Amino acid sequence: MSTATPHPPLPKQPLGKTFTVAISLLGLLAIVQLLAVILHFGPMVGQQISDTALAASRQSESRASTASPAPSQADLPPSQSTKAPAISATDGQQVRDLCDEAAGKLRVGDYDAALKSLDEAEAIVPGDPTVLWLKAKAFEGSDQPGEALAALEAASRYPDLPPQVRANLQKDMNRLSQLVDAAPSARARPAQPSALESGGEQELRENGLQPGSSLGIVDIRLRDVKVGIKGLKVAVKARPGSTINVKDVKLLAFFYEQTEDGEIQLTESKVVPQWLSPPIDWAGNDFELLELQYTTPEASGDTTGRKYFGYVVGIYYNNELQDFRADPGKLAKDFPLPLYLKQGNE
Numbered sequence: 001m002s003t004a005t006p007h008p009p010l011p012k013q014p015l016g017k018t019f020t021v022a023i024s025l026l027g028l029l030a031i032v033q034l035l036a037v038i039l040h041f042g043p044m045v046g047q048q049i050s051d052t053a054l055a056a057s058r059q060s061e062s063r064a065s066t067a068s069p070a071p072s073q074a075d076l077p078p079s080q081s082t083k084a085p086a087i088s089a090t091d092g093q094q095v096r097d098l099c100d101e102a103a104g105k106l107r108v109g110d111y112d113a114a115l116k117s118l119d120e121a122e123a124i125v126p127g128d129p130t131v132l133w134l135k136a137k138a139f140e141g142s143d144q145p146g147e148a149l150a151a152l153e154a155a156s157r158y159p160d161l162p163p164q165v166r167a168n169l170q171k172d173m174n175r176l177s178q179l180v181d182a183a184p185s186a187r188a189r190p191a192q193p194s195a196l197e198s199g200g201e202q203e204l205r206e207n208g209l210q211p212g213s214s215l216g217i218v219d220i221r222l223r224d225v226k227v228g229i230k231g232l233k234v235a236v237k238a239r240p241g242s243t244i245n246v247k248d249v250k251l252l253a254f255f256y257e258q259t260e261d262g263e264i265q266l267t268e269s270k271v272v273p274q275w276l277s278p279p280i281d282w283a284g285n286d287f288e289l290l291e292l293q294y295t296t297p298e299a300s301g302d303t304t305g306r307k308y309f310g311y312v313v314g315i316y317y318n319n320e321l322q323d324f325r326a327d328p329g330k331l332a333k334d335f336p337l338p339l340y341l342k343q344g345n346e
Contacts, residue, residue, distance in 0.1 A: 087125060095121045095128070100333045102134050106210060111142040129155040129165075133339055136172070141211035145179035152176065164343040168320050213322040214239050215249065215315050218287055220325045222311070228299020230308065232292040234325075236315055238282035246280055250316040250341065255294045256331060260305035264334065269295040269302075316341055 087095075098121040105114035115138045121131045132155035139148035156169045209216035219235040234251065238244045255267040276289040292313075297306040312331050314324035319341040326332035 091124050095124050095131070096333070096336070099130060099134060100336070102138070106134070106137055106141065109141065109211075111138045114138040115142075127154060127158060129158045129161065129169075130339060133169075136176075137210070137212055140176070145176045149173060149176040149180055162340075162342060164319060165340045168318070168340050171318070172320075209237065209239055210323060214242055214244065214317045215282075215322040217313065217315055217323045217325050220313065222327070225293060228296050230294045230296060232294065232311060232313070233276075234290045234292070234313055234315075235287045236282075236290065237287040242282075244282040244317070246282075248318045250319070251290060251313065252316065252337065253292045253311060253313045254335065255311050256309045256335070257297055257306040258309040264309055264331075265306070266335075267294070267297075267308075269297065269300045271295075312337065319343065 098117045102114040102117040102121070105111070105117065115135065118131055118135045118138065122128065122135070125131060132151045136148040136151040136155070139145070139151060152169055152173045156166060156173065161169075216237055216239075217234060218237045219233075221233045223231050223233070225231040232253065234253075236249075236251070251273070253271060253273070255269070255271060256264050257267050257269075258264055272293045274291050274293070276291055277286075280288050282288060294308075294311075296308050297304075310327050310331050312324065312326040312335055314337040315322045321337055321339050324332065324337050
């Protein structure tokens, strides 16, 4: 066995300072170049990523909109696509005042004056169903069924009318259509003289009813039944020759009280109605008499200082207002009765 003699290891050459410095400078230069590349191309890459994501999002939205298109104005039902224009509180109050004024003119048969007030109201709120309904009453009273029918047709086109109101409008339109068919020239008939000149006032005096109404309040009187109890007698008359379905008659009475600070509020006292002329059928040409007994705040033990102020009474047939009375008259303006009752209203 031979034994090799091991070679001594190669001597390790020491690194010079010049080489070390050169390597360090090269490394530093590489780092600087890398940073420059990042600073130059980084925003471009980021923008490209952002643009790619945005394009993908838009493409997704496009596919979604193709699958279920958004409704256009024409796609919406009339009740959503057509809304009544908003009016200011001042204009709203002016319209109410004009309608109250017109209702008072209708009561005495001055249809031309009523139409003048309603024309002013319609200029503020075109297409308002209340204004058009009152205009229809005025036209019918002045023997213009064609114009009355046109006003009701316009009112029926108002969006979001309650079903019962729309049904009542249709009923009136059907009735007026029969009148128009019986007188084909009705739509072209010129304006008539004032009802005060053409006999409308005489009809009101003789029948005690508004034109087109089946029932009317011909007399109303307030008396003291006893201390703390007031009785309000209401005489209701039917149009001569008409047949009244008693089940479709409703009389609404509201008593109001004034607080110590002057506020007018609906009474919380008990009101007891009683018909005084049974049977209630409006047979013949007679009126039926109803008495409403109202307990005053003093008699009901109220200690807040409330006092009786007044009343508003309305008679309805087939849920349509026929006539009303108020004392003092401002109560009818401050607390107006609805022209139509909702179905099922008692």
